[in-house]
Amino acid sequence: AQSVTQPDIHITVSEGASLELRCNYSYGATPYLFWYVQSPGQGLQLLLKYFSGDTLVQGIKGFEAEFKRSQSSFNLRKPSVHWSDAAEYFCAVGGPSGTYKYIFGTGTRLKVLA
Amino acid sequence: DAGVIQSPRHEVTEMGQEVTLRCKPISGHDYLFWYRQTMMRGLELLIYFNNNVPIDDSGMPEDRFSAKMPNASFSTLKIQPSEPRDSAVYFCASSFGGALSYNEQFFGPGTRLTVL
Numbered sequence: 432a433q434s435v436t437q438p439d440i441h442i443t444v445s446e447g448a449s450l451e452l453r454c455n456y457s458y459g460a461t462p463y464l465f466w467y468v469q470s471p472g473q474g475l476q477l478l479l480k481y482f483s484g485d486t487l488v489q490g491i492k493g494f495e496a497e498f499k500r501s502q503s504s505f506n507l508r509k510p511s512v513h514w515s516d517a518a519e520y521f522c523a524v525g526g527p528s529g530t531y532k533y534i535f536g537t538g539t540r541l542k543v544l545a
Numbered sequence: 546d547a548g549v550i551q552s553p554r555h556e557v558t559e560m561g562q563e564v565t566l567r568c569k570p571i572s573g574h575d576y577l578f579w580y581r582q583t584m585m586r587g588l589e590l591l592i593y594f595n596n597n598v599p600i601d602d603s604g605m606p607e608d609r610f611s612a613k614m615p616n617a618s619f620s621t622l623k624i625q626p627s628e629p630r631d632s633a634v635y636f637c638a639s640s641f642g643g644a645l646s647y648n649e650q651f652f653g654p655g656t657r658l659t660v661l
Binding site for chain 2: 465467472473474475476477480521531532533535536537538
């Protein structure tokens with residue numbers, strides 16, 4: 432069955448430091464992969480997505496993610512974190528072929544120290 | 546566009562009462578999704594519609610939950626009777642299917658439900 436694992440429940444970084452959030456997936460075919468961000472009290476907003484092609488994808492707010500098929504990973508990165516990046520981040524994989532279901536990871540809560 | 550609109554934003558009710566959550570998707574979107582978010586279980590898909598027709602309701606926890614989409618611009622999620630374990634944030638999301646299967650889902654701000 433398809434699944435998404437985000438191994439880090441909480442991550443704390445200092446403002447200006449680099450960030451990497453991990454995401455591993457289990458999927459039988461070429462996956463469709465997404466990163467969403469949820470600010471406190473808000474809905475989820477798409478940061479970036481991967482369908483095919485270049486394995487390094489750029490998103491909004493200075494985020495990028497790299498698809499590595501050999502490692503079944505889709506890690507999210509940002510070279511310099513801003514205090515406003517404090518939020519919860521969700522990785523998701525497109526569900527079984529023929530459906531439009533996402534399978535979400537459990538999320539990683541990011542705290543940014545001033 | 547105003548985005549996905551959900552109402553109410555907060556709902557506090559007593560156990561046994563009926564609760565109705567409402568959602569207005571983005572105009573032109575043909576897919577609508579209802580999710581529930583809790584600390585214990587994370588974000589779970591409850592049901593989704595395509596062109597107002599329920600496609601997959603396998604995530605609906607039990608018969609106390611029901612969802613309808615009478616037209617392209619409105620959907621409801623009803624819980625009757627409500628129980629304390631239903632306390633969660635309920636999100637509605639919509640997307641345009643088109644030719645590409647997995648297009649971006651646009652999420653509403655959510656309804657925080659508390660059942661006492």
